[in-house]
Each structure stands twice: as structure tokens, then as C-alpha cells.
Amino acid sequence: xxxxxLSFLSAACLWASLxxxxxxxxxxxxxxxxxxxxxxxxxxxxxxxxxxxxxxxALADRLSDPRTDVTVRAxxxxxxxxxxxxxxxxxxRSLAVxxxxxxxxxxxxxxxxxxxxxxxxxxxxxxxxxxxxPPLVQSxxxxxxxxxxxxxxxALAVSPLLQNDTAAPSAIRVLGSLGDPAVxxxxxxxxxxxxxxVRQAVIRxxxxxxxxxxxxxxxxxxxxxxDAEKVQILSALANHPHPxxxxxxxxxxxxxxxxxxxxxxxxxxxGNLGARSAVKTLVAVMSDPAEQEGxxxxxxxxxxxxxxxxxxxxxxxxxxxxxKALADTAAVAxxxxxxLYLGVSKGKWTEWHQRWIKERPAAR
Numbered sequence: 001x002x003x004x005x006l007s008f009l010s011a012a013c014l015w016a017s018l019x020x021x022x023x024x025x026x027x028x029x030x031x032x033x034x035x036x037x038x039x040x041x042x043x044x045x046x047x048x049x050x051x052x053x054x055x056x057x058a059l060a061d062r063l064s065d066p067r068t069d070v071t072v073r074a075x076x077x078x079x080x081x082x083x084x085x086x087x088x089x090x091x092x093r094s095l096a097v098x099x100x101x102x103x104x105x106x107x108x109x110x111x112x113x114x115x116x117x118x119x120x121x122x123x124x125x126x127x128x129x130x131x132x133x134p135p136l137v138q139s140x141x142x143x144x145x146x147x148x149x150x151x152x153x154x155a156l157a158v159s160p161l162l163q164n165d166t167a168a169p170s171a172i173r174v175l176g177s178l179g180d181p182a183v184x185x186x187x188x189x190x191x192x193x194x195x196x197x198v199r200q201a202v203i204r205x206x207x208x209x210x211x212x213x214x215x216x217x218x219x220x221x222x223x224x225x226x227d228a229e230k231v232q233i234l235s236a237l238a239n240h241p242h243p244x245x246x247x248x249x250x251x252x253x254x255x256x257x258x259x260x261x262x263x264x265x266x267x268x269x270x271g272n273l274g275a276r277s278a279v280k281t282l283v284a285v286m287s288d289p290a291e292q293e294g295x296x297x298x299x300x301x302x303x304x305x306x307x308x309x310x311x312x313x314x315x316x317x318x319x320x321x322x323x324k325a326l327a328d329t330a331a332v333a334x335x336x337x338x339x340l341y342l343g344v345s346k347g348k349w350t351e352w353h354q355r356w357i358k359e360r361p362a363a364r
Contacts, residue, residue, distance in 0.1 A: 025050040029058045032076075036069075044075035048082040056085045063105075064091055074108040081112030089116060097128060107140035119150045122157045129158075129167040129174075138170055146177040155180060162190060169201040176205025181213055188217035199229060207236025215242040222248065231265050238269035246275045253299075254281045256291075264298045271302025276310065279303070283316030286326070296320075297329050304333030313337065314353055321346040 028050075031043035044062065047055050062068050063076040077095070080088040095101055096109040110128070114121045121144070128141050148154055155178060161171035172190065175183040183205075190202045203221075206214040218233050225233060234252065237245040252258050253266040267285070270278040285291055286299035300320065306313040317334050320326040327344040334349060335341045342348040 025052060025055050029054065032058055032062055032072075040069070040072050041075050044072055044079055048079035051083050051085065056080065056083060056088060059083075060088055060091050063095070063109075070102045070104050073102070074104045077105065077108035077112045081115030084116050086116060089113060092116075093124060096124075097131065099131070099133075103134055103136050106137050110137070110140050110144055114144045114147070119148050119153060122148065122150075122153060126157050126161065129161055129170050130164060132166055142170055142173050142177070145174045151178045151180060154178060155183060159183075159186065162186065165195070168193075168195070169197045172198065172201035172205050176201075176208045179209070181209065181211040184209055184211065184213050184217070191217060191221045196229075199225075200232060203229060203232045203236055207232075207239050210239050212240070212242055215240050215245050219244055219248060227259055227262070230259075230262055234262060234265040234269055238272040241273050241275070246270065246273065246277060249273075249275070250278045250281050253278070253285060260292060260295060263295055267295065267298045267302045271305040274305055274308075276306070279306065279310055279312045279316075283312060286316060287320060289323075293325050296326060300326055300329040300333050304336040307337055309337055309356075311353075311357070314349075318346060318349045318353065321349060 025047065028043045028047050031039055032047065035043065044059065047059055059076040059080050063073050063080065065073075077092065080092065092109040092113045096106055096113060098106065110125075113124060117124070125141050125145060129138070133141070145154055145158070155175060158171045158174050161167040162175075164171070168190070172187060175187060187202050187205055190198050193199055193202075199221075203218065206218055215237070218236060222230060222233050234249060237249060249266040249270050253263050253270065255263070258266075263285075267282060270282060282299045282303050286296045286303065288296070300317060303313045303317055314334065314337060317330040317337075320330050321344050323330075331342075331344045338352075340352065342352060
């Protein structure tokens, strides 16, 4: 999301070029220095089309002036990045690390540095991760890491930060974004960290790393985690169609002594996985009037993810249409499965299902 916001200026630059046509850089520099508001922003954006020393100097002057509107300064940083002029790096770096600088100026400067240096920006980003940055700045650094091409170089540079108390959560998120199974082992060791922020970052990273080897560490840590961490693990397992993951999720869902939010999260994850072996459990919990209404509703929602027209899921949902507390949710779930809408009429759904079962062999 952050990079999408920052890319607004790049998109605006293209729009500006199409809308306004060519313009002399001297006129744009004049507008940048003398105009205000939208016209000044437009000048900063359009100057990215002219790679000349005087253009770089004008953009740098506006960017470095704290009296200039922050949106204009951000546009100047973006244009300097698009010009790929190394002479702007010193200024961009100084603003990127300046703790009392405006956040949008810092994030734009970070992105601009990466545009100029590409993978060579890695050492600068590593140093920035070590600082206690505001969340948006830290997110910008992490997002830039994720866009770099040399994933091996990123991993080698970032891995030492796992031992840095300040940088560890960000380093974990960066490594998790690389899609490299080699980082699973070093990340898993940090599940024993005394810091909750580190453990939470590892759980999320292992969830994002959709490799079978990421599942055993999550399952091993699960009994030791607090309730918040357990919910997070159950959510992470929604990315892993691993038999042992499905087994844990099913066990937690069907155990009435399990903390209610854990049971609900288990139901949602089973639905997201489309775990057919769990349909019977989902239907049983949904159909049990002794269970909490919220959990029964969640099971109905989860069954709506079985879009291959699973007969057991359909029959279970039809059976609860007579329950006022579940009728609407069950009807929506049936519509998601079948791409039909027959309302909450149990009779109509039963008639359709019986007809479909009879016609199905001929249709195949």
C-alpha cells in the first residue's frame, strides 16, 4: 500500500506529460521557484523529463528547503530519483535519515535513493533499519527492500540484523518477503525470543513463506504461545495446505474447551484452505445449537469457500436454513458455492440439490 501511495507522483508525471505537452525546463524551474500550490507541484513533476545539471540543482534546492510545501518537496525527491543523477544522493540520504524530517519527505527520499542506486542502495537501507524510525518510514524501507532484484544480496545484508533488538522485527519481515526457503531455519530460532514483537514478526514471516518446511516450527511453538500468538499462528496456517496444519486447525475447532477466538480463527483458516477433510467438523459445529452463535456463523461462512460444490457442505448449509440465526449466512454461503441465489428457502435449495445430483453424471 505504501509504495502504491508513493507511486502517485510517478503516475502524475505521466499524466502531466500527456496533458501539457513539451515545456522548456527554464519555464518549469521558474514555476518551481516562484509559483505555489498545484502549479509548483506540476513543475516539480514535469522536470523529471529533463536530465540537466540546472534541473537537478533546482529540484535539490526546493527539496532541501524546509519552508517549501511537503508535497512539493516529495515531488522533487521523486523527480530526482527518476533522473538517476548520483549527485543528488548525498541530499537524499541526509533527508532519509533525518529523524525530525517530515515523514513523506523521508519516505520519498528513500524511494528516490533506490531508484538511483538500485541494489547498491542495500548498505544504506541496512543502516536505516538500525534506527528507531516511525512506522511509516520503517515500512518504506522494508517495501524498497522487497522491490530489489538481488534477493541473495539482500538476505546476506539483512540477516545480521536479526541480532539487533531495534532492527530485528523489520529484518524478519524483509527476509520473509524474499520467498526463499533458506531463511526458514534462522527465522524459526527466533520464536524463542523474549521479545513479543520479534515472535510476532517471525510467525507472520513463516506464514508468508509458503513452503512445507515453515509449518513444523509454527506447530512446535503453538503450545508455548500466548492467545494472541496462537490466533496469529492459526491465521498463518491458512497459507499452508499441510496435513499437520489441517489436523491442528480441526482439533482446535472441534474442542469445546478451546478459547473461542481460536476456534473461530481455526474455522476461517480451514475454509480458506478448502480443507475437504474438515467439512464434517465444520458442519457439525455449525449445526450444534449448543455452540455459540458467532462460532456457528463463522463455520457457515467457512463452508462457503468450498466452491467445488461439495455435497456434504451443501447439505449441511441447507439443513440450517430453518435456523433464523444462521439462515442468511447459510444462504450467502450456498450462493458462493453454487453461483445461484435461491434465498433462504430450504425447500428451493433442497429441490435444486436433488435435481443437480441426478443431472450431474450426464453433465460430466
